[in-house]
Amino acid sequence: MIAKRIQPMAFQARRLYVELMFQVMGRALQAVSEVDATVQKDASALPEGFLFEMMVMPQGSSLIVEHVGNGRFHYHGNSAPRPVDLSIQFKHIAHAFLVLSFQEKTSVAFANDRMLVDGDISYAIRMTRVLNRLESFILPKLVAKRAVKEYPANLHLPEKLMSAARIYLKVASNFVETVRA
Amino acid sequence: MSNKYYEFFCPVKVIAGKAALEHIPYELSGMAATRPMIVTDKGVRAAGLLDPVIAACEESGLEIVSIYDDVPPDSSTAVVRDIAGVYRSEKCDSIIAVGGGSAIDTAKAVNILVSEGGDDIAAYAGAGVLKRPLKPFFVVPTTAGTGSEVTAVAVIADTEKHVKLPFTSSFLLPNAAIIDPRMTLTLPPHITAATAMDAMTHATEAFTCMAKNPLSDAYATAAIKKISNSLLAVMDNPKDADNRLELAEASTMAGIAFSNSMVGLVHALGHATGAICQLPHGLCMSLYLPYVLEYNIESIREPLGELLLYLDGPEVYAATPASRRAEASISAIRRMRDALYKHCKLPRTLKETGKVVEEQLERIAEVALDDGAIMFNPKEVTLEDAKAVLRRAWA
Structure with a gap:
């Protein structure tokens, strides 16, 4: 009985968590592309104006970033200015929650058919590398190990802390700017 | 609770062994198909591998209405369009791919066009675009390696845009794969x-x-x-x-x-x-x-x-x-x-x-x-x- 009453609240909390995580990740993608040369190198192979979307099917939360050139991303929130070039779609919000709460690695989620890729697979692989790199920076090592296939051996604490601080600062500034606007 | 999860899907009827080819007419009739088209390549035809397929059908009174034997090693959107044109003009109602990966992938793409309509196969590229079953489609592999007869994928080159178009849908899977040792003997x-x-x-x-x-x-x-x-x-x-x-x-x-x-x-x-x-x-x-x-x-x-x-x-x-x-x-x-x-x-x-x-x-x-x-x-x-x-x- 109690479980039945709590369930809608749990679903709502899950929905809000996924939405918040998309907002953080979208801003963090923009930030990491301004901070990290490896991400810039990976992103620079994408065409200029390339729109990337991560979303929950059928019309749930989403994040959209655009490659604006030189390996830099711009976060567009949850609405795209034109049709996206690449979309990674979670089949259900429960699957998005598993990944965004770091209970399931992105690569495992792909292997488990939790997500669909609509667009060029090679770009999807590239974007997954960027997401992995981002998670390695912004998450504590113990948590990051649950999120990525392999924690990068060459990412040492000073670099991680410096980059994470810069990314979080940029994410916070972006949030403030959005609220002000 | 275990974190394990998996999906498994293979609806292809496997018809394997001695005289497997001779099952084709019966299987086609079970799908109300009477006007099959064969899609293959020159190498398969030159090796005489079409002969037992045709003989098996003719012996049962099933006429192969058309044979397209010019599939290149890397098939293209133009080839797919051409074959779909032949299929339509000959009023075929089913496809039998005889060959390796290229012939099979081409036939899968042809099946999209002749089932869904149009001439632009690129419009169906990507995952999950197809929403309904296609025409009856059988595959007779002539190599023992690609496994294309049981995969839900086809790759076709768009030679004008210089890109490879991937097609992914469970509807691309053939209705039957016919594994006959005569096909790989040579x-x-x-x-x-x-x-x-x-x-x-x-x-x-x-x-x-x-x-x-x-x-x-x-x-x-x-x-x-x-x-x-x-x-x-x-x-x-x-x-x-x-x-x-x-x-x-x-x-x-x-x-x-x-x-x-x-x-x-x-x-x-x-x-x-x-x-x-x-x-x-x-x-x-x-x-x-x-x-x-x-x-x-x-x-x-x-x-x-x-x-x-x-x-x-x-x-x-x-x-x-x-x-x-x-x-x-x-x-x-x-x-x-x-x-x-x-x-x-x-x-x-x-x-x-x-x-x-x-x-x-x-x-x-x-x-x-x-x-x-x-x-x-x-x-x-x-x-x-x-x-x-x-x-x-x-x-």
């Missing part, structure tokens, strides 16, 4: 070897990569056992129909396994090498398999060790300490490659192919890193890792 030794090693790689990667699952494991191990037992027997005696059938069945089983559990770094490197150096796919698979297994070994020690049972049999498996089985599996694959080199000079290193120069390794590694298969490799592959594997595979 395969030349080096193609027999390369395609069998392609199937071996499908099964090995299906069993050791990230999306492995209990059902795909069953198909993968059975395929490896059949290839290990039959490949060298066929190389010694190419007219051995029983072992030819074993290889053909293994190819289909490996296809079912990998289409449900995906593949890994061997395929990523193989796709890149094929694109850059124009090496045949099966040859690339045979070439890279042991080097990639060595690279992955610490992540796949347990499943790889288990494969020793199917590669070398129960006596060797039992006599090998558990801690050494993974290395013993790689040794068994290396021994098989050495035997194939003796038989038909199937290259074991990039240098032995004579078609790759060392300067290309960097580019191969870069392209491999963006290949979809790399996602399912059990180890995260960096550019340096890929280059290291390539250097080991060089000579």
Whole structure:
């Protein structure tokens, strides 16, 4: 009985968590592309104006970033200015929650058919590398190990802390700017 | 609660064995199809492989309405459009693909156009675009390796835009795959070897990569056992129909396994090498398999060790300490490659192919890193890792 009453609240909390995580990740993608040369190198192979979307099917939360050139991303929130070039779609919000709460690695989620890729697979692989790199920076090592296939051996604490601080600062500034606007 | 999750799907009716071709008329009639079109290539026709298919149909009073035998090795959107035009003008109602990967992929794409309408196959590219079943579609493989008869994927080149268009949908799967030993009896030794090693790689990667699952494991191990037992027997005696059938069945089983559990770094490197150096796919698979297994070994020690049972049999498996089985599996694959080199000079290193120069390794590694298969490799592959594997595979 109690479980039945709590369930809608749990679903709502899950929905809000996924939405918040998309907002953080979208801003963090923009930030990491301004901070990290490896991400810039990976992103620079994408065409200029390339729109990337991560979303929950059928019309749930989403994040959209655009490659604006030189390996830099711009976060567009949850609405795209034109049709996206690449979309990674979670089949259900429960699957998005598993990944965004770091209970399931992105690569495992792909292997488990939790997500669909609509667009060029090679770009999807590239974007997954960027997401992995981002998670390695912004998450504590113990948590990051649950999120990525392999924690990068060459990412040492000073670099991680410096980059994470810069990314979080940029994410916070972006949030403030959005609220002000 | 377990975190395990998997999906498995294979609705293809497998019709395998002696006189399997003679089942085609009955199977077609069961789908109310009376005007089949054959899609094939010149090589298949020249080898006389169409004759038993046509004879089997005609003997049952089923007329093959049209035969398109000009599918190129890398099929294109223009070829697909042409074949769809013939299908429509001849009022066909079903397709029989007879051939290897290219003929089968082309026929899958033709089936999209003739079922959904239009002339622009690019409009149907991508995953999940198709929403309903297509026309009756049968596949008769003439090689024992690709497994295309049980995969829900087709790749067609758009020669105008210079891109490869991928099509993914369970509706691309044929209604039936007809595995008849007559179809592979005349395969030349080096193609027999390369395609069998392609199937071996499908099964090995299906069993050791990230999306492995209990059902795909069953198909993968059975395929490896059949290839290990039959490949060298066929190389010694190419007219051995029983072992030819074993290889053909293994190819289909490996296809079912990998289409449900995906593949890994061997395929990523193989796709890149094929694109850059124009090496045949099966040859690339045979070439890279042991080097990639060595690279992955610490992540796949347990499943790889288990494969020793199917590669070398129960006596060797039992006599090998558990801690050494993974290395013993790689040794068994290396021994098989050495035997194939003796038989038909199937290259074991990039240098032995004579078609790759060392300067290309960097580019191969870069392209491999963006290949979809790399996602399912059990180890995260960096550019340096890929280059290291390539250097080991060089000579």
